[in-house]
Amino acid sequence: MPVPLTLGDALERAGELDRADPLGRYRELFVAPGAQHDQDAEAVAARPADAIVAYLDGNSLGRPLLSTADTLSAFVRDAWGSRLIRGWDEGWLQLPTVIGDELGAAALGAAPGQTMIGDSTTVLLYKAIRAAADARPGRTEIVVDSDNFPTDRYVVEGIASERGLTVRWVETSPRLGLTAELLAEAVGERTAVVVASQVAYRSGYLADVGELTRITHDAGALIVWDLCHSAGSVPVLLDEWQVDIAVGCTYKYVNGGPGSPAFLYVRHELQPQLRQPIWGWLGHAEPFAMGPGYDSAPGIRSFQSGTPPVIGMLAMRDMIALIGTAGIPAVRAKSVALTELTIELADAWLAPLGVEVASPRQSDQRGSHVTLDHPRFREVVAALWQTGVVPDFRAPEGLRVGLSPLSTSFTETVLGLAAIRELLDPAV
Template sequence: MSDLLLARAAALDAADPLAQHRDRFITPEGSDLLSYLDGNSLGRPLEATARLMDEFIRDQWGGRLIRGWTDGWLEWPLTLGDRLGAVALGAAAGQTVIADSTTVLIYKLARAAVDARPGRRKVVLDTDNFPTDRYVLEGIAASHDLTLTWISTDPGTGIQPSQVADVIDEDTALVLFSHVAYRSGWLADVAEINRIAHEAGALTMWDLCHSAGSVPISLDDWGVDLAVGCTYKYLNGGPGAPAFAYLRRELQDSVRQPIQGWMGHRASFEMGHGYEAASGIRGMLSGTPPILAMVPLHANLDMLAEAGIEAVRAKSLLLTGYVLEIADAWLAPHGVEVVSPREAERRGGHVTLRRAGFEQFLEPLWDSGVIPDYRRPDGLRIGPAPLSTSFAEVYQGLSVLRDLVEKHR
């Protein structure tokens, strides 16, 4: 079986139309990295990113200094937002902005959404969403006398439209879910959940952190109202890279974010008395844009545009399908359970494996040059990134995991 799986990896790599992109990523000389399987947590850096960062520091920051703001830096949150919207989000121009962290943007958009539905006291969310989403909504609910309606979700199946239909009503202001569940990789039916929410007059908000750059997204066509996502996973923006926010054009005159800073003012450099929100998506800005942290996005959006999100998704499904093949052949006999969906149409870009005691495997895996990540309870996430991960790399990494599982029966 091992020979067959190895031969399959070789065949898949030989037929991979995205294989040439792997050489664009940085692999330090003498690195002990054998298999990086955590692209769903932190993407690898591009060689082009290193060059752009050096050029920016030396030429733009070092050469232009404060004049860089009038050279175009001030427009980066909008121009990069538009480009991200076109390349990865299915969003027309003028609806996406790069700014702040994911947590701050979730707060800004969720606060704005509930304020835009006065008199409605209910917010719907699920028990297995990422902690930040839940914590932010708990804080907003406490300060605004709102009621949180929790939907209990099975980590293996994720949020279902029928569950939303069972709890939503005319008192619901907002529903917030993840497009791809961070634990299991469950891919939600965004369009159908939006339809159900809109029939009740509620606004919809989606966390795109585990789908942006990995799964095709159609925010405009799906009728999404608000969305937030990070850029350091499949978009390879780097540790702590700024997040992005989407606000549907039709809502931009009525939905106002709560952190009123100078960059969201209609005329930032007038510095006058009283806040007057800028029109359009610029009104989502608050403070000075994180320009240096945006530089890597230029390189990755170039590569993603060249590769095409549909091709990325096709390889992602092959990669995660290959993970399932190996898990069934090597790991299932030793009590390892696949938590993630097996149906391709419901599976995001990673596969979660579960077995009691998996936490103790993390250190020996890392020591062996194999890097997945761990999520409690007992979940090992295998997240191959289509543009940087080969099938042989998946084979090598899961071979080490198999040996550990057999050793610790």
């Protein structure tokens, strides 16, 4: 059992960790980077009322980079403003695959020609799951776990209803996720598609992508991975793991901003076999021929439908480059250190107040967020937001501490946990 730490001791240790942090120099690249660490009474009193003390929700919405404002401003002025419609012929139309390849190299372990940016996560999940199900004719089941993210489950249910298929539910614990043992029991000759998340949105459970993909392939099925809570924060090796299809959002650890377009990965060998269901003009082999009938474009572009969301794609580009510069191994090491500190402080400060750690304690089974459970956490999170401490809440009683390694400091993590303790026990 860890020795209880005083706030002073914890802050001193966090300061040492921040000074030794090889990624620490990147925090100044973000808007309002790091926490407001002042402990001097006058400095605290002088803070703006809405100042961020600890931003612990990077797994929901990442901080913007300072350079993003310049990137978007320059685009409006120099590209959109001066080139106008000529910009489409001068590179805009290629951005979905150009930036897709950049993301694939920096964070997905994907060779070129397999990743594109465009549409929302929900739309890309629909395209991917529908195409995968149709590629396994005669098979009647889509397998998904009961605690997967709501969008994934809803899309699966909609496709099953639309295509006359059956949803095979795998009952998983909200404090864990989809394990190899559970999946092996669920798949078989009727399985067309498996839908799974690399990091469980509620618990942070980190699935064994390679093993679950192998189990799915052994059953003759295809697998669609949701990378929303993993891309940019944990190692992803899509080519090495022989993943079929993957979808993920870009506003969490890829910092593309609210509603930034999602990404889709389709393995090279599968691209000619899959027929996505939303046929739009830019997925056509010759979109500007404007001819009758639909003839799908070759390669990953066949999954495109409408006009690319250019501004939304540009907002993520600098962050993709930063992830590539820092390297996923270093990002992952920082993530593990932050989540281990969170669990240690939760055990020392919050467990005596009735808080339970609802995430895996083994770092190799945990993504970049830690979920803490307590019956009062709905009201506590609302109160924390008013003080500049920003985690998030997931029903029924989970407070998620989302730690974005490139922008989160050890000190703000300590301050955030201390604020939670103070709200649960004002006598501290």
